[in-house]
Amino acid sequence: MAIRKMYRILSIPLATSLCLLLTTGCWDRVEVNDLAIVTGAGFDLTDDNKIKLTIQIFDPGSSSESSTMGGSPSNERKQPLLESAVGLNTADAASKLQELLSRKFFWGQADIFVFGEKLAKHGIQDPMDFLTRHPHPRERANMYISKGNADSILQWEPHIERNSSEVLREMSALQSGLDIKLLDVIVQLGSDVHTTVIPWVSMKTSDNKPTPYLGGYASFQDLKLNHWYNQQKTRGLLWLRNEIMTATLTAKPGDDDPGVVSLQLLDTRCRLTPSIQGNKWRMKVTVTTKGDLVQSTSSMDVTKLENIEKLEDLFEGVITKRISSAVQTAQKSNTDVLLFAREYHRHYPKQYDTAKLNWKTIFPAIEVEYETEMTILRTGLIGKNTSLSKSRKEGEGP
Amino acid sequence: MNDNKGLESILQMQRELLARPISTSLRSNTDVLRQLFENASDVVFHEFTIRNGPLALLVYIDGITDTKELERHVLAPLKTDGTDGELGWEAVIQRISVSSSQSVRTIQKAADELGAGNPLLLLEGQAVGAFFAIPFWQMRAIEEPQAETVVRGPREGFIETLHVNLSMIRRRLQTPAFKLKKLSIGRYTKTTCAIAYIEGVTDPNLVEEMERRLKDIDVDGIVDSNHIEEWIEDNPLSLFPQLQATERPDVVVSSLLEGRIALLVNGSPFSLIAPVTLLTLMQSSEDYYERSFVATGIRWLRLLISFIAILMPSIYVAVLSFHQEMIPTALLLTISKSREQIPFPALFEALLMEVTFEALREAGIRLPKQVGSAVSIVGALVIGQAAISAGIVSSPMIMVVAITGVASFLIPNYQLGLAIRLIRFPIMFCAGLLGLYGIVLAGVFIVVHMLSLRSFGVPYLSPLSPIQFEQFKDTLVRAPSWALNKRPHLTGSIWNKLRVRPHHSRLKKG
Numbered sequence A: 001m002a003i004r005k006m007y008r009i010l011s012i013p014l015a016t017s018l019c020l021l022l023t024t025g026c027w028d029r030v031e032v033n034d035l036a037i038v039t040g041a042g043f044d045l046t047d048d049n050k051i052k053l054t055i056q057i058f059d060p061g062s063s064s065e066s067s068t069m070g071g072s073p074s075n076e077r078k079q080p081l082l083e084s085a086v087g088l089n090t091a092d093a094a095s096k097l098q099e100l101l102s103r104k105f106f107w108g109q110a111d112i113f114v115f116g117e118k119l120a121k122h123g124i125q126d127p128m129d130f131l132t133r134h135p136h137p138r139e140r141a142n143m144y145i146s147k148g149n150a151d152s153i154l155q156w157e158p159h160i161e162r163n164s165s166e167v168l169r170e171m172s173a174l175q176s177g178l179d180i181k182l183l184d185v186i187v188q189l190g191s192d193v194h195t196t197v198i199p200w201v202s203m204k205t206s207d208n209k210p211t212p213y214l215g216g217y218a219s220f221q222d223l224k225l226n227h228w229y230n231q232q233k234t235r236g237l238l239w240l241r242n243e244i245m246t247a248t249l250t251a252k253p254g255d256d257d258p259g260v261v262s263l264q265l266l267d268t269r270c271r272l273t274p275s276i277q278g279n280k281w282r283m284k285v286t287v288t289t290k291g292d293l294v295q296s297t298s299s300m301d302v303t304k305l306e307n308i309e310k311l312e313d314l315f316e317g318v319i320t321k322r323i324s325s326a327v328q329t330a331q332k333s334n335t336d337v338l339l340f341a342r343e344y345h346r347h348y349p350k351q352y353d354t355a356k357l358n359w360k361t362i363f364p365a366i367e368v369e370y371e372t373e374m375t376i377l378r379t380g381l382i383g384k385n386t387s388l389s390k391s392r393k394e395g396e397g398p
Numbered sequence B: 001m002n003d004n005k006g007l008e009s010i011l012q013m014q015r016e017l018l019a020r021p022i023s024t025s026l027r028s029n030t031d032v033l034r035q036l037f038e039n040a041s042d043v044v045f046h047e048f049t050i051r052n053g054p055l056a057l058l059v060y061i062d063g064i065t066d067t068k069e070l071e072r073h074v075l076a077p078l079k080t081d082g083t084d085g086e087l088g089w090e091a092v093i094q095r096i097s098v099s100s101s102q103s104v105r106t107i108q109k110a111a112d113e114l115g116a117g118n119p120l121l122l123l124e125g126q127a128v129g130a131f132f133a134i135p136f137w138q139m140r141a142i143e144e145p146q147a148e149t150v151v152r153g154p155r156e157g158f159i160e161t162l163h164v165n166l167s168m169i170r171r172r173l174q175t176p177a178f179k180l181k182k183l184s185i186g187r188y189t190k191t192t193c194a195i196a197y198i199e200g201v202t203d204p205n206l207v208e209e210m211e212r213r214l215k216d217i218d219v220d221g222i223v224d225s226n227h228i229e230e231w232i233e234d235n236p237l238s239l240f241p242q243l244q245a246t247e248r249p250d251v252v253v254s255s256l257l258e259g260r261i262a263l264l265v266n267g268s269p270f271s272l273i274a275p276v277t278l279l280t281l282m283q284s285s286e287d288y289y290e291r292s293f294v295a296t297g298i299r300w301l302r303l304l305i306s307f308i309a310i311l312m313p314s315i316y317v318a319v320l321s322f323h324q325e326m327i328p329t330a331l332l333l334t335i336s337k338s339r340e341q342i343p344f345p346a347l348f349e350a351l352l353m354e355v356t357f358e359a360l361r362e363a364g365i366r367l368p369k370q371v372g373s374a375v376s377i378v379g380a381l382v383i384g385q386a387a388i389s390a391g392i393v394s395s396p397m398i399m400v401v402a403i404t405g406v407a408s409f410l411i412p413n414y415q416l417g418l419a420i421r422l423i424r425f426p427i428m429f430c431a432g433l434l435g436l437y438g439i440v441l442a443g444v445f446i447v448v449h450m451l452s453l454r455s456f457g458v459p460y461l462s463p464l465s466p467i468q469f470e471q472f473k474d475t476l477v478r479a480p481s482w483a484l485n486k487r488p489h490l491t492g493s494i495w496n497k498l499r500v501r502p503h504h505s506r507l508k509k510g
Helices: A002-021 A090-099 A117-122 A125-133 A150-155 A164-174 A182-189 A231-240 A305-332 A340-347 A349-365 B002-019 B026-036 B067-081 B089-095 B107-115 B162-172 B204-215 B225-232 B249-257 B292-321 B329-339 B346-366 B369-389 B395-409 B414-434 B436-452 B469-474
Strands: A035-045 A051-057 A081-087 A104-106 A112-116 A142-146 A195-206 A209-221 A224-228 A247-251 A261-277 A280-296 A367-378 B043-049 B055-061 B101-104 B120-123 B129-132 B178-185 B191-198 B244-246 B261-265 B271-274
Touching: A035 A117, A035 A150, A035 A164, A035 B329, A051 A090, A051 A150, A081 A090, A081 A150, A090 A104, A090 A125, A112 A117, A112 A125, A112 A150, A112 A164, A117 A142, A117 A224, A125 A182, A142 A150, A142 A164, A142 A182, A150 A164, A150 A195, A164 A209, A182 A195, A209 A231, A231 A261, A231 A305, A247 A305, A261 A305, A261 A340, A280 A305, A280 A340, A305 A349, A305 A367, A340 A349, B002 B026, B002 B107, B026 B043, B026 B055, B026 B107, B026 B120, B043 B067, B055 B067, B055 B107, B067 B089, B067 B129, B089 B120, B101 B107, B107 B120, B107 B129, B162 B178, B162 B191, B162 B249, B162 B261, B178 B204, B191 B204, B191 B249, B204 B225, B204 B261, B225 B244, B225 B261, B225 B271, B244 B249, B249 B261, B249 B271, B292 B346, B292 B395, B292 B414, B292 B436, B329 B395, B346 B369, B346 B395, B346 B414, B369 B395, B395 B414, B414 B436
Parallel strands: A035 A104, A035 A112, A112 A142, A142 A195, A280 A367
Antiparallel strands: A035 A051, A051 A081, A195 A209, A209 A224, A247 A261, A261 A280, B043 B055, B055 B120, B101 B129, B120 B129, B178 B191, B191 B261, B244 B271, B261 B271
16 A cells, blocks of 8 residues: 555656656756856947857956966956957847857846947847847846947956946946936836936046046937946936935135035935916926035134035035036937926826927926025035145234 | 475474463473473472472573573472462462562463563463563663764663663653553564553554564564564665664654653664665764754754765766866866876776775674774775875866765764665766766656655654644754644654643743
8 A cells, every 4th residue: 555655655756757858958057167258348330230249258267267266256357359240230249249159148247238339329229129029138237338439448458347247337326326227228228208317437537557447427318328427427317317425525715715625425415396378388306405614725614604604605605506407418419318308297197298309499498496405414534624724813812 | 305394394393292271280381392492401499398288380591581480489488488288379379579570371381481581380280380570681881872872962872681671761751651561572582562652652553564564574574673674664665764873872762752662672783763764764863962052053054064964976977977067167177187197987986995994894794803903003094095196086076075974974874874875876886877967867866756655654754744834943943942832743643742831932922
């Protein structure tokens, strides 16, 4: 009895394994040794309007580890392994690229996607479709627009990180506003106004060595590159979009004062209040921010309340200027990266519904008002700058 | 055919001899017993005449009967003082100063008592015999239990002699409510077993059920308590232990106080506790001897680590051969660097190392102590450095095997630990075939199996399923003993609920 039961129980795994023998073709196991791990990819447009796909592959290295007994993985830096291929579209380029490789290439760990300037101006629809449709690329990969060709960024050999992809990713992580993922781009492009911002990166020479740096936002209208925002305007944009965490502002307190004052912003909130009066579309931008004084070489006595108020006014002006310059640029290039459309959609859904078709004529004409409110919370560990400034007259301080 | 006939006649004769009653003729009784114990050189037949009395025969087995006691209290009074010319049974018995004696009327009973070490006295002209309970047990000293050591807690463990083990429990449970039911199992070994329980705390149906299952055992011999365990557990084909084997008297006593029953087996230092659940098997007696916060922390650690012991190699294999996108980039790159020169797929690598590890561990247990160190040196070299430098396995794999190995030692119940060690391998195969999906399938299979398990009617996963919040105090956490004011409800309607009288709880006083 028990033996019969045992046979019955044993027959289940036996039957299962016999069935499995027929399905060995379905087995999708891939060893790590058979993968070419893509750490970053670049997309460029060739002269004959084809897509050039460049991938940065991780080189697992020679037997350096296994030859030394129990040694740690070596820290030698190697030239990043780059492969590229040209195809009619991205998928075609990818399949051609696969022909060049001995290992199956694996998108799952790609940290960054870089679009070349030429491709960005022509339109990024082709690679975007591939990246969103294909199941492997991560939606949390960072997106960049390269000034120049995308492969030049991937090619660059960093000194401090593993590869250039890692460098860019870490740089973005430090500056949260410039941390734009593939998913963010998809979501933004899905809105009514079809705009998005992607950080741009270019090579800058410092100390005779080229180094990539993140310059700011590149705005996109209908998948086409539309405007490069510089660092200052990008800051303004970040304020508007409520994406700034901390920032340091520096300004001269007055024409007759030789010193400079710096302020670290701790908490910044921006509120957009739209209004429609007749035919006039208005937007009120309210910024409230708090900050600490981190440096002051001016002769101003920051322990006095009226001086603090003066400084607050000064920085309010700086912030307003930055934001307004970003707004003006956006309106001039007629790209609603300010998310104004979203605000109108929320507050005036009916009016927006009729207006959204000719948003392109409404958006540049929106009148924007600014109201900035700044509070300086602390003036630092030292109050008045007595010991450090020599030029101060005797007996001025208590 | 002839052999069979010969065997049949031998068995027939044994049965016939045993079935006889004790006759009035001492000569015929002697003949029967001599025939029965033919070729048993350790059986001593001592014929003598009682002073002023009848002819007598003393039979005992040398080595398991206390001969000094026998000579002083049985032989000496009968031979030197004797009776006052009376031939009657009563007169003889009165001369003997042994506290425990009983009469026997059948050869079967007489043979059983002889086997238990009790000397038998037969008289001429009497159809009855007497035996005296003066057995002599050669036993080892009480030592610290080897398999269940604690830092704080009692250091005595059961030994192979039943009555010593029972005395250890009795010393801790001095109430008359502590009951012992003795019975013997095994046609040849006649192993004495004792069911221990506390009347009024234990569900009587539980005791009855245990008795019923024990009586169903039909076997020639019981050598260890595991033989009984295999006969009485609810699901004999399950991988998981459904009775708790312990060699600690304190564990038995605290289980009895919870309303469980214990089965002690002569010849085995391991007693069996029933019913048990998975979570009670995950508890160590030391949990109750340390401060409750510490004990709770250790319990959680143990639960966490047991998941690692079951799943870690499987998850490593699954993730590495199916879900490379799940690994953090930096880690994947490191792994891929160290795996670069490895010729085997991850599944094979894992199996190779796990099997090697299990083999080394088994070798370490079986080897004599003098050779043991050699094994550990070779093991450390094989598992550690040589395998990596030879490029056969990668160093992350060694890490995984080592952590899994350490993790499996954390499971306090050895039988459960063995089950978990074994179950790792099928899960590893599932992981190698189907990835995480395979692990989930195997996990579902195991959980469903455990849900269907019962230990003497108690669901194996209780109090997690069916959920019993009251018992979480002594499963997921270990509440202080004043807070453990209720006994677990195991089976049946009889439930002596309160361990602490309500007004005595320190919880109330704050």
